[in-house]
Amino acid sequence: MDTRHICVSVNERIAEFSPRNKELSKMLGEFTEVCAAEGREAVTVSRYNGLKYFTAGTYCGFACFSDGTLIEILPSADGGAAEGRKELCEEFCRRCGFEFSMSGFDPDRNFMEYFISVFASETMKIIKSGVLSAYASREENMTSVHGTILFAENIRRNLVHRERVYVRHDVFTPDRAENRIIKAAAAMLIKLTANSHSSHLLMEALSFLDEVAVPYDITAEFGKCINTRNTKKYSTTLNICRMLFDRNEGTAFSGKYISCAQFYRMGS
Numbered sequence: 409m410d411t412r413h414i415c416v417s418v419n420e421r422i423a424e425f426s427p428r429n430k431e432l433s434k435m436l437g438e439f440t441e442v443c444a445a446e447g448r449e450a451v452t453v454s455r456y457n458g459l460k461y462f463t464a465g466t467y468c469g470f471a472c473f474s475d476g477t478l479i480e481i482l483p484s485a486d487g488g489a490a491e492g493r494k495e496l497c498e499e500f501c502r503r504c505g506f507e508f509s510m511s512g513f514d515p516d517r518n519f520m521e522y523f524i525s526v527f528a529s530e531t532m533k534i535i536k537s538g539v540l541s542a543y544a545s546r547e548e549n550m551t552s553v554h555g556t557i558l559f560a561e562n563i564r565r566n567l568v569h570r571e572r573v574y575v576r577h578d579v580f581t582p583d584r585a586e587n588r589i590i591k592a593a594a595a596m597l598i599k600l601t602a603n604s605h606s607s608h609l610l611m612e613a614l615s616f617l618d619e620v621a622v623p624y625d626i627t628a629e630f631g632k633c634i635n636t637r638n639t640k641k642y643s644t645t646l647n648i649c650r651m652l653f654d655r656n657e658g659t660a661f662s663g664k665y666i667s668c669a670q671f672y673r674m675g676s
Contacts, residue, residue: 412475412476412477412478413478413480413518414477414478414479414480415480415482415489415518416464416479416480416481416482417464417481417482417483417484417485417489417492418464418465418466418467418468418481418482418483418484419463419464419465419466419484420463420464421454421461421462421463421464422436422451422461422462422463422464422479423436423461423462424459424460424461424462425437425453425459425460425461425462426459426460431475432477433462434665435473435474435475435477435663435665436451436462436479437453437462438663438664438665439451439471439473439661439663439665439666439669440452440453440462442661442662442663443465443661446661448467448661448671449465449466449467450464450465450467450469450471450481450661450669450671451463451464451465451471451479452464452465464481465481466673467481467671467672467673468481468482468483468492468496468499468671468672468674469481469496469519469659469661469669469670469671469672470518470519470520470523470668470669470670470671471661471663471666471668471669471671472520472600472666472667472668472669473665473666473667474665474666474667475665478518478520480493480518480519480520481671482495482496482519483495483496483674489515490515490516493515493518493519493522494513494515495674496519496672496674497513497519497522499672499674499675500519500522500523500526500670500672501526503647503651503659503672504526504644504647504648504651505643505644505647506526506530506644512525512526517603520600520601520668520670521601521602521603521606523648523670524597524600524601524603524606524610525603525605525606526644526648527593527594527597527645527648528594528597528605528606528609528610528613529609530644530645530648531590531594531609531610531613531645532609532612532613533641534590534641534642534645535612535613535616535617537641539582539587539616539617540582540584540586540587540638540639540642541581541582541584542581542584549565549566549572549573549574550572550573550574550575551571551572551573552573554575556575556576557573557574557575558574558575558576561574581619582617582619582620583619583620583621584620584632585623585629585630585632585633586633586634586639586642586646587617587620588620588621588622588623588629589623589626589629589630589633589646589649589653590613590617590642590645590646590649591613591614591617591620591621591622591623592622592623592626592649592653593648593649593652593653594610594613594614594617595614595622596652596668597610597668598610598611598614599667600667600668626653627653627654630650630653630654633646651670652668652670659671659672
């Protein structure tokens with residue numbers, strides 16, 4: 409996604425509310441109302457000398473709007489934007505359980521791209537080590553008997569086609585909750601990134617997860633995740649997915665024009 413990047417520190421002005429900024433004002437205005445309704449001041453409205461401004465609140469993070477505009481709000485730091493971005497990336501890593509490393513940090517790369525890069529790299533680690541599969545019950549018409557014949561349904565479907573038999577059987581499949589959640593996150597983030605490396609990793613991940621269904625109810629899918637020794641390698645990636653999708657996590661922000669938004673109270 410091509411983006412217009414606006415980077416400010418907490419409590420700084422983002423943009424003036426004016427006809428010159430009609431589209432941006434409309435999007436920020438709606439987002440500000442959502443933030444106010446939820447009691448989370450990521451973006452607020454302020455006035456100075458009779459003019460109205462959108463101002464960064466006390467939360468740090470990013471909001472990517474549907475037109476590609478990216479608002480990045482950084483902590484105030486003596487080292488300027490680079491140091492503020494580093495502090496924000498460290499906070500994100502602390503929350504998701506990823507070990508921050510200066511070798512993977514580029515002070516010129518916005519926080520959204522860093523967020524996506526961590527998800528993409530951790531997802532590929534899972535795929536390269538082997539995604540987990542599970543047994544699932546499946547009903548289908550087959551040419552030979554596998555599992556249990558469902559006689560009533562078999563008669564209904566195959567009265568004419570006697571060469572087929574309708575059965576219920578178990579299949580060992582990667583289509584399990586953890587992988588469905590990751591696929592949904594990858595499908596969201598690949599639309600946002602402008603980084604070629606992250607885009608490549610996410611495309612590769614989606615290709616590997618081709619057999620995995622896209623979940624209809626992601627909240628329900630989190631309830632199906634199993635915390636075992638085998639799923640430990642999923643920990644960081646699923647923590648990032650919870651940030652994206654789980655409203656109880658408290659980091660995801662929504663709005664009519666929001667494609668994706670993550671904001672944190674630093675140190676909380």
